[in-house]
Amino acid sequence: MNYFELFDLPVSLTIDKSGLAKKYFELQKKYHPDFYTQADEAEQEDALEKSSDINKALKIFQHKDSTIKYVLQLKGLLEEEEKYQLPPDFLMEVMELNENLSKDSTEAITAFENDIYASVKQIIELYDDTTITTKSLLKVKEYYFKKKYLQRILDRLDD
Structure with a gap:
């Protein structure tokens, strides 16, 4: 169950x-x-x-992120402690954010996070388990890892 x-x-x-x-x-x-x-x-x-x-x-x-992770695991699309390869263009943008990291960076990171959420917003908010495709869930998986990556940067700012 x-x-x-x-x-x-x-x-x-x-x-x-x-x-x-x-x-x-x-x-x-x-x-x-x-x-x-x-x-x-x-x-x-x-x-x-x-x-x-x-x-x-x-x-x-x-927690929304935990729920996303759980659904991806239920669907067999995410393994515990999985190492996910993020797209190079995303990593370059994050590297630029990291280079200019300051206390004021929270807004820029949040805006960036909102941008990556926009690409999966409809999938997440209108999710229907009977019609969802693996392709859509893989987009959500990529979003999940991108968000997790950005959260680590935000956590460092809080330290």
Whole structure:
């Protein structure tokens, strides 16, 4: 069972967070290990595993980038700790940003991030699991790695 099934959500790159907490508490009420102290060992183990999955799912669904990563993994398009080769033109633009890095660079990096998001905005926001193509998901994968790369630069600025 994947996390979308667990939370009874359609597979999507964006999660409607309005009902997420309610569903989380509903599932925790049902599967929290404290409610299975009198159950047999197999039921206790199952409750512990489900409770752990519920916590992991919530953590993933609360963050857009984590949700994108999870969907790409579900589709078999992203492996844990994958080394992804970013396009040379992107790396050149990032190198220029890096060379001129200062406290004021946050705006330029954010604008750059918005530009790369524009190319996948429709795919992400209008995602339909029944009609999505591998080609579209590969564009999202590239966006995911580009954004991750830019986030590392922003994190360095915050230090």
